[in-house]
Amino acid sequence: xxxxxxxxxxxxxxxxxxxxxxxxxxxxxxxxxxxxxxxxxxxxxxxxxxxxxxxxxxxxxxxxxxxxxxxxxxxxxxxxxxxxxxxxxxxxxxxxxxxxxxxxxxxxxxxxxxxxxxxxxxxxxxxxxxxxxxxxxxxxxxxxxxxxxxxxxxxxxxxxxxxxxxxxxxxxxxxxxxxxxxxxxxxxxxxxxxxxxxxxxxxxxxxxxxxxxxxxxxxxxxxxxxxxxxxxxxxxxxxxxxxxxxxxxxxxxxxxxxxxxxxxxxxxxxxxxxxxxxxxxxxxxxxxxxxxxxxxxxxxxxxxxxxxxxxxxxxxxxxxxxxxxxxxxxxxxxxxxxxxxxxxxxxxxxxxxxxxxxxxxxxxxxxxxxxxxxxxxxxxxxxxxxxxxxxxxxxxxxxxxxxxxxxxxxxxxxxxxxxxxxxxxxxxxxxxxxxxxxxx
Amino acid sequence: xxxxxxxxxxxxxxxxxxxxxxxxxxxxxxxxxxxxxxxxxxxxxxxxxxxxxxxxxxxxxxxxxxxxxxxxxxxxxxxxxxxxxxxxxxxxxxxxxxxxxxxxxxxxxxxxxxxxxxxxxxxxxxxxxxxxxxxxxxxxxxxxxxxxxxxxxxxxxxxxxxxxxxxxxxxxxxxxxxxxxxxxxxxxxxxxxxxxxxxxxxxxxxxxxxxxxxxxxxxxxxxxxxxxxxxxxxxxxxxxxxxxxxxxxxxxxxxxxxxxxxxxxxxxxxxxxxxxxxxxxxxxxxxxxxxxxxxxxxxxxxxxxxxxxxxxxxxxxx
Numbered sequence: 025x026x027x028x029x030x031x032x033x034x035x036x037x038x039x040x041x042x043x044x045x046x047x048x049x050x051x052x053x054x055x056x057x058x059x060x061x062x063x064x065x066x067x068x069x070x071x072x073x074x075x076x077x078x079x080x081x082x083x084x085x086x087x088x089x090x091x092x093x094x095x096x097x098x099x100x101x102x103x104x105x106x107x108x109x110x111x112x113x114x115x116x117x118x119x120x121x122x123x124x125x126x127x128x129x130x131x132x133x134x135x136x137x138x139x140x141x142x143x144x145x146x147x148x149x150x151x152x153x154x155x156x157x158x159x160x161x162x163x164x165x166x167x168x169x170x171x172x173x174x175x176x177x178x179x180x181x182x183x184x185x186x187x188x189x190x191x192x193x194x195x196x197x198x199x200x201x202x203x204x205x206x207x208x209x210x211x212x213x214x215x216x217x218x219x220x221x222x223x224x225x226x227x228x229x230x231x232x233x234x235x236x237x238x239x240x241x242x243x244x245x246x247x248x249x250x251x252x253x254x255x256x257x258x259x260x261x262x263x264x265x266x267x268x269x270x271x272x273x274x275x276x277x278x279x280x281x282x283x284x285x286x287x288x289x290x291x292x293x294x295x296x297x298x299x300x301x302x303x304x305x306x307x308x309x310x311x312x313x314x315x316x317x318x319x320x321x322x323x324x325x326x327x328x329x330x331x332x333x334x335x336x337x338x339x340x341x342x343x344x345x346x347x348x349x350x351x352x353x354x355x356x357x358x359x360x361x362x363x364x365x366x367x368x369x370x371x372x373x374x375x376x377x378x379x380x381x382x383x384x385x386x387x388x389x390x391x392x393x394x395x396x397x398x399x400x401x402x403x404x405x406x407x408x409x410x411x412x413x414x415x416x417x418x419x420x421x422x423x424x425x426x427x428x429x430x431x432x433x434x435x436x437x438x439x440x441x442x443x444x445x446x447x448x449x450x451x452x453x454x455x456x457x458x459x460x461x462x463x464x
Numbered sequence: 465x466x467x468x469x470x471x472x473x474x475x476x477x478x479x480x481x482x483x484x485x486x487x488x489x490x491x492x493x494x495x496x497x498x499x500x501x502x503x504x505x506x507x508x509x510x511x512x513x514x515x516x517x518x519x520x521x522x523x524x525x526x527x528x529x530x531x532x533x534x535x536x537x538x539x540x541x542x543x544x545x546x547x548x549x550x551x552x553x554x555x556x557x558x559x560x561x562x563x564x565x566x567x568x569x570x571x572x573x574x575x576x577x578x579x580x581x582x583x584x585x586x587x588x589x590x591x592x593x594x595x596x597x598x599x600x601x602x603x604x605x606x607x608x609x610x611x612x613x614x615x616x617x618x619x620x621x622x623x624x625x626x627x628x629x630x631x632x633x634x635x636x637x638x639x640x641x642x643x644x645x646x647x648x649x650x651x652x653x654x655x656x657x658x659x660x661x662x663x664x665x666x667x668x669x670x671x672x673x674x675x676x677x678x679x680x681x682x683x684x685x686x687x688x689x690x691x692x693x694x695x696x697x698x699x700x701x702x703x704x705x706x707x708x709x710x711x712x713x714x715x716x717x718x719x720x721x722x723x724x725x726x727x728x729x730x731x732x733x734x735x736x737x738x739x740x741x742x743x744x745x746x747x748x749x750x751x752x753x754x755x756x757x758x759x760x761x762x763x764x765x766x767x768x769x770x771x772x773x774x775x776x777x778x779x780x781x782x
Contacts, residue, residue: 064530066712069521128710129735129763130597134628159763161636166629173628212738239597243712244527245739265596268681270714293596293626 051083058097066243066273071280075100098307104276105303106285112260112300114149118232120204125262126222126253127237129210132264134163136237136290137207138170139298143288144203145176152201154194155180156187156225157209167207174295177201187221191229206231213252223256233259236282238275240265240289246274250281258282264290267297272306338393338401341433342386388421389429395419404433468741469780472522473562480515481555504548512545515558527743529713532569532750539565563781569746570773573755576730577614579702580672587619587665588672589698591658592732593691593722594706596679599734599760601630603706604674605637607732607758609765612641616671621661622647623654623694624678634676641765644670654678654690655697662698675700682721695726703728704757709736709744716751723752734760737767745776 055076062072075097082096114121123140125133134157141151153171155178157163164180171178179194187208198204206229211218226234236258238246250258261282263275266289279286286301393401395418400407407415407430409423416423484505516537523533540561549557580588590607592600601624608618620638622645624630631647638645646661658675665673677694680687695703705728707715722728731748736759745756756771 060530063524064713066714069525128738130599130708132597160633161640162629162633164629165632166627169628212735214738239711241595241708241711241714241718243710243715243739243744244525244741245710246712249738265681268595268683268714269717270712274712 051080054083055080062273065271066241066246066277068244068247068273068277068280071104071277098304101276101307102303104280105306106279107303112287114144114203115232116149116202120152120198120201122198122204122206122229122231122233124206124208124226124229124231124234125237126208126234126256126258127210128212128239128242128249129160131210131237131239131242132290133157133210133237134166134207135170135293136262136264136288136298137205138167138174138176139290139295140288141171141176141203141205142174142295143298145174149202150200151203151205152177152179152198154178154191154198154204154206156190157207158185158187158190159209163207163209170295187225188228191225213249213255219252219256226256235260235262235287236278236284237262237264238278239263239270240272240275241268241270242274244274246277247281250278254282258284260284261286262288262290263301267291336437338396338404338433341436342390342393385425388419388425391419392416392421392426392429395421404430469522469526469743472525473780476515476518476522477555477559479518480511480558483514484511484549484554485551504550505554507544507547507549509545512541515544516540519562523743523746526741527710527712527739527747529716529743529747529751531716532747535750536565536569539568559781563777566746566780567773567777569750570776571749571753571755573757573771573773574730576702576757577611577616580611580616583701587662587670588702589658589662589675589700590672590702590704591623591675591677591694591698591700592704592706593677593726593728594679595681595718596627598679598706598708600624600679600706601633601637601676602763603732603734603758603760603768604634604676605641606760606765606768608637608641608643608674610758610768611672612643618643618672618674619661619665619668619670620645621658621673621675623657623675625650625652625654625657626678630676630678644668655694658694658698673698682718688721688725691726702730704730704732705752705754706732706734707744707748709733709742709759710739711744713747715744716747719748719752723754728752728754730755730757732756732758732760733771736769737761742776742780745771 058079059072059076062075063069078100079093079097083093125137127133134155137153141153145151153167153176155164155167157167164182168178168180179190179197181190181193184190184193208222208225209218211222213219234257236250236253238250238261240263242249261275261278261284263272263286266272275286286303286306289299289301289306291297291299392415395415396407400411400415407426412423412426415421415426484507519540520533520537523536524530543561543565544558547557592604594600604620608620611618620634620643622631622634624634625648631650635645635647637643644664646657646664648657648660654677658673661673661675664670675694675698677691678687680691682688703726705719705722707719711718719728719731731752731754733744733748733756745759749756759769759771761767761769
């Protein structure tokens, strides 16, 4: 999927890039491709249409070139998400600062509530959880168990079926806390009763902030839901399940519809799998185009600076594999980098199972590397069979495994040092950092 | 449900009909008009592109995945372009062709009750998979309720030993439905739970075992391996993928991975009451070539509809 979208967009932009003067036909063709790519990322049709219109206008302007257009699309999408990086700041003055979470069924409200409480408790806030999901079986138990894991106070009532009564019951108790995260029942805004319930809750509780929780893989239903929830007022958005392959186009629509910003993304099932949101990286992912920020910096700098040939040592290789393991298969990473042409793809195809390198094996590789001399680490080419058998004896790693490692090293080196894609290790690592570990 | 798709399709068919009716009326002489096609009209590439570009948008707005739309396009193009159509039957013809193309995407569904009854050696084992938060547990409760109404007894296996309160959640359902549940502690081996449940069913002559598993992202290799293990140990008769009707293009990726990893036999789409568009039904059927068995349409046990492809087609075409 990611592969296709990336390719589509690349082709589209290639078309623009190869023509010095744009004619209408070329722009139309390219725009059609861009449109499909955006639709495939679940972005709302209306939004795509208005964006395409803008792109066409922009393309007709003088001086429009490929980089310019990439930048333009990127900028437009980032703007929809609320502009450059913005952090959500808690005010300590208000006590308790109440944050209410709303959303559809099964989008991860309860988990997110616990994650947020955990997030802020680590940052010196005294946080508590309040469970108002009275509909789903075992919802209070779920919040309770999560709270226990996070070591956070949790207020739930397993018998009471009226959320307002639960709130009244704990009203005084939560006043002792800096922050109270309120979990509500999942609801579908097409259901008027549930919407009414939330309106009532909001009126009584008067939360300082109300966040809408949206799953990254939601499709075209996002628009209606966002509109519906916005009737009760939404201050921010949290996107969950960002660790899948979904692009989160539906989330983008939610932003557009509610006029609010995304503050956090959920990237896994564990308590610490929550990150503050970076619109620029998100859009890059949405477009399947890699980290454009890094890329654009590169495009700007490449003309002045010649790439310096850096030595790629075994230790670099080891670090590389470790990072790769964290972020996902290599071909996916390549996908994130538009400049990486067919050359890199074919090179990567040669290492099919790099992702499968297991933790255990990696550990043994480390032992082997530790048994090498400094010279061997820096110039692994000099390692011959007698050296291998020495290393093998010293580290208790079999010679076959050391050979395997050296084979991988060569392949990775080929990619890293190849001039054509002009991507060095530091850029790969930068990208890895930027995208967090579980984004693929 | 599916009102959206239906309304849009009707408008499109009408429009195409009008467009084709106007066609060829301008330049022809009277003689030609008499001898040449008064009654028939030929659909050319341009007509088709006009028709399809709009049909495409309708499908996209209905949440169908791009991959499916591409497939439908080649299919319809083959069937429609160059075809002589009687003037009177333009709308009918296009509608029928489109209808059949979409109908062709749905594999033949099977009757789960019959399958359970046909199995000689009890129990019939059904395992449920899906990503997080799609509604696996509720779907299991709903299916158990449905099977009960058909006189089939079930035991539930709480093999989601990971998510907080997942066991309690299934337990509550079991309590309400008066069913036996087999559970272990949190963090225990899900395959072992499934194994015990099957042993229990065998010992007590219970018809079916429904295994609830933890939600897992299709990108998590380790969890996918765990899923393989559950399948290896429990040797299920039926592997059901639980997906969301509201998911967008990504549902394809999800279903594909699950299908490739363990091979699914059937699909339950939940939250169909939230989405009135129905595109996910089309996408997921096309990708997996496996039948959709049920649609989850609400929070109650009764909100569980058997998916019939004919009635789905009827809903959007009539």
